[in-house]
C-alpha cells in the first residue's frame with residue numbers, strides 16, 4: 001500500500017535503527033550509547049535554557065557552539081558547521097559534495113547509512129571489499145572517485161586507520177571530497193582535524209552522541225575548509241534553517257566545555273573495553289581490535305543470531321546483521337563494568 005507516495009519514497013530502502021525498548025528493563029548494548037550520564041554542567045545548562053526564550057527561534061548559525069568547537073580544535077569558527085546529529089550532517093554532505101556522474105566509494109562493511117543516502121539522493125557508489133582481516137581496503141579507495149566516505153574508526157568493525165592512511169586517501173583523491181566520519185574517534189583513534197588546513201577536500205564529521213553521552217540531544221558537527229562549510233549551509237538553508245534547537249545548543253556547548261568530565265567518561269569506557277576484550281577471548285570469541293566504544297566479536301562455534309536471541313532472552317540487547325559477510329558476528333557496546341559482568345555471566349550460561 002504505497003498509494004500517494006512519491007516515486008522516490010516508493011523506491012527508498014531506509015536505514016534500520018537499533019531497537020530502543022520501552023517496556024522491561026534491558027541492558028542496552030545495541031546502539032553504542034554512552035553508559036554514563038551527560039556532564040552535570042550540560043544538564044544544568046539545559047535546565048537553565050528551559051525558559052521563556054524558547055518562544056524564539058534558535059540561532060540558525062549556532063555561533064556559541066561553533067565557537068567552542070573551533071577553539072577546542074584550533075580552527076576558525078567559519079570552519080565548523082553544526083546540525084541535528086551527525087547523521088544529518090552526513091546527509092547534508094552527501095547532497096553538498098557528490099554528483100551521480102561519478103561513483104563515490106566506501107568499504108563494503110561500514111556504517112549502513114552510507115548506502116542508504118547514496119540511493120536516496122540518486123547517487124552511485126562502489127562498495128570496496130574489505131581485506132580478509134576486516135581492515136579497510138585503502139588502496140582500492142584511492143583514485144578517480146566522485147568522493148570517498150571513511151568511518152574512522154570504522155563501524156561495526158571498530159578498526160581505526162592511522163592518519164598517514166587518511167592522508168594517502170586525501171592525496172589520491174584531490175578532486176573529490178573525502179568525508180571522514182569520526183563518530184568514535186575519542187575512544188582511541190587519531191583525528192584528522194589537524195589536516196584540514198592542508199587539504200581543502202577534507203571534511204571531518206563528529207558527534208556529541210557517543211563520547212559526550214548526548215545521543216538524546218541530537219548534535220553533530222562537520223569541520224573543514226570554509227568553502228565546504230558554506231556548501232553545507234547552502235543545503236541546510238534549502239531545507240530547514242533551524243536544525244539545532246536552543247536546548248541542544250546549550251547542552252552541547254556546556255558538554256564540550258567540560259573537558260574534565262569528558263576525559264573521565266571516555267577513559268572509563270576504554271578501560272572497561274580492555275578487560276571485556278580479554279574476557280571475550282577467554283570464552284572462545286575472536287575480537288577485532290577496537291578503538292571505539294564497542295567490540296565486534298565472533299564465537300568459534302555459536303552463530304551470531306543464536307547468541308543475539310539467547311542474550312535477548314536474558315534481557316541483554318546487542319546488535320546483529322543478516323549480511324552474509326558478517327552474520328557470524330555481534331557488535332557489543334561497552335557498558336558499565338556491572339553491565340559487562342552481567343553480559344559475561346549470561347554468556348557463560350549460554351555457551
Ligand SMILES: *Cc1c(COP(=O)(O)O)cnc(C)c1O
Nearest residue numbers: 085086087111155183207209220
Ligand atoms: C552513531 C554514528 C553516527 C551518528 O551519530 P549521530 O550524531 O547520533 O547522528 C554517525 N556515524 C557513525 C559511524 C556512527 O556510528
